Amino acid sequence: MKYFTPEPWATALGAAWPEYRKTLTDLHCGNGQLMRGLSNDTTREVMGNDLDPTATLGGPVTWSKSHPGMIAPITNCSHGDILDLYPLLLETETRFDLLALNPPFSLNWPVELLPEPLCKGLTGKTVDSTHATLRMMPTLLTEKGEGMLIANQSTLERIYQEHPTDFASAWLWASIPSFYPGVDPSTRIGVLYFSGTPRPVGGFDARDLVHQALRPKTVQDLAVALETLRYKYFKGTCISEPWESTSGVSRTFLACTEEMERRRDPSASRCNVTLDISGRLRTWVSAFQERTHTIPSDLADFLRSINRKHPLELTLQRGARQALQHVIDCGIWSIDPLADDTLRQAISNYDRERAPLTPVSDVQRIGWIDDAEELLCEKDFLHFRTGHRYPLTTETINWRKTEKRPRYHAGKRDTEEVLVRGTDLRLTLHPQDGKPIHFIFNPDKVDTTQETHSLETLAAHFALPVVVDITSLKADQYAANLALLDELETLTP
Numbered sequence: 001m002k003y004f005t006p007e008p009w010a011t012a013l014g015a016a017w018p019e020y021r022k023t024l025t026d027l028h029c030g031n032g033q034l035m036r037g038l039s040n041d042t043t044r045e046v047m048g049n050d051l052d053p054t055a056t057l058g059g060p061v062t063w064s065k066s067h068p069g070m071i072a073p074i075t076n077c078s079h080g081d082i083l084d085l086y087p088l089l090l091e092t093e094t095r096f097d098l099l100a101l102n103p104p105f106s107l108n109w110p111v112e113l114l115p116e117p118l119c120k121g122l123t124g125k126t127v128d129s130t131h132a133t134l135r136m137m138p139t140l141l142t143e144k145g146e147g148m149l150i151a152n153q154s155t156l157e158r159i160y161q162e163h164p165t166d167f168a169s170a171w172l173w174a175s176i177p178s179f180y181p182g183v184d185p186s187t188r189i190g191v192l193y194f195s196g197t198p199r200p201v202g203g204f205d206a207r208d209l210v211h212q213a214l215r216p217k218t219v220q221d222l223a224v225a226l227e228t229l230r231y232k233y234f235k236g237t238c239i240s241e242p243w244e245s246t247s248g249v250s251r252t253f254l255a256c257t258e259e260m261e262r263r264r265d266p267s268a269s270r271c272n273v274t275l276d277i278s279g280r281l282r283t284w285v286s287a288f289q290e291r292t293h294t295i296p297s298d299l300a301d302f303l304r305s306i307n308r309k310h311p312l313e314l315t316l317q318r319g320a321r322q323a324l325q326h327v328i329d330c331g332i333w334s335i336d337p338l339a340d341d342t343l344r345q346a347i348s349n350y351d352r353e354r355a356p357l358t359p360v361s362d363v364q365r366i367g368w369i370d371d372a373e374e375l376l377c378e379k380d381f382l383h384f385r386t387g388h389r390y391p392l393t394t395e396t397i398n399w400r401k402t403e404k405r406p407r408y409h410a411g412k413r414d415t416e417e418v419l420v421r422g423t424d425l426r427l428t429l430h431p432q433d434g435k436p437i438h439f440i441f442n443p444d445k446v447d448t449t450q451e452t453h454s455l456e457t458l459a460a461h462f463a464l465p466v467v468v469d470i471t472s473l474k475a476d477q478y479a480a481n482l483a484l485l486d487e488l489e490t491l492t493p
Helices: 007-016 033-038 060-066 082-091 129-140 153-162 219-233 249-264 287-291 297-305 311-315 318-329 337-353 364-371 455-461 475-491
Strands: 023-026 045-050 074-079 096-101 108-110 126-128 141-152 170-177 188-195 210-213 273-275 281-283 374-377 389-409 412-429 437-440 452-454
Touching (some): 007 141, 033 096, 074 249, 082 129, 082 249, 108 129, 126 129, 129 188, 153 188, 170 219, 297 318, 311 337, 364 412, 437 455
Antiparallel strands (some): 412 437
16 A cells, blocks of 8 residues: 655655755655645755656646645656666766655565665665665765655664664654554654765764654644754755756756666667668767766767768778777667668778779878878887887878969069968877877978978888788679670670
């Protein structure tokens, strides 16, 4: 049977919370009564989650009944297992300013389903849901955040005896008679209040946790008692209006809940990489993937940058080709099978498509050097030593120079100075000791303040890439074409 916290009692429980409550979160929200009771005129956003698909935080009409004249906050309620949602919150480092947790009583969760922060030090096969939820609290609070956990008092006492350090973030433990309708009032409810403010050096001290057994006759009595306890014992940093630590947290929370739903129903998932009917890539990065710290931002940026690009375009430059290969192999992105095959084929065809028709000279092999990440020195040159490999970078540079060119002026032959501009490929080798050395087709074109040599010098001192021509790469097709040429010659009169 489900029990929901009556709104008047929820309001009273909020007396031990700060007055400023812009953003509220309940990961066991039920019918939303706890959140409506805890909210006040400063509340602007309310987020919730519950395994029950009928759970709701209520709409504007419901909120107006609970708080006449109050502007209804923006609500976001998801439906899913907290054990599925919690790892996603950790992965995106989601933190809340005000968090309420009211786990189901007398329910055990398999330890094997829990992420590391929750199962550390546990020896059994199952763990009480209250204990696991208790361990969630400090990992989900901001620096100034505060939390509330409602549980069975006897369960909390048992957990405290076995694992007292799990209460390290709690500052108040209030025991009160059950306020749930239909439950024997002699049943005690334990309410833990948490502070996200880091404790001073020295760690947990049981004396820091205030235990209070309260016996209020009315909800007003409870509110007064809790407000007094906060005034006397709360030592954390209180949330105030300028505090904006959770700016954007609602979007991150929504991203996590959407990811939870996608993982629950893989058939509804959307691939990160697909092909359109024109053969161009269509890429997409989910809101969750944009926020998770496990995916480097440069990977997400690259995936977005190749949207609407043809796969063959991405194989022309080494850096893009390597990044594309990483997209395929890293296992992070979901790739449509057709797109996967097309990308792999484009990369494998790269060498074959750019192979020369006939063998090339040493200097011509420099045209294929952009595939190399380092070069082997075959003959000592400046700082470079035979037998050592040196990192290679390539870049396109702009150059300019002034030339004297002939002209005819007033019928007489003369000369004039002409500014010539252009671009060229510059290769740079990086010795371990010493400045980088540049190589370019015509060193006279570049700034003489940087040491630059010709491509012939590069070819004379370093091993250049082996370039396989068509006669070797496509030997069968080459031989077949030669046979056709011979046949054509016999047909020629």
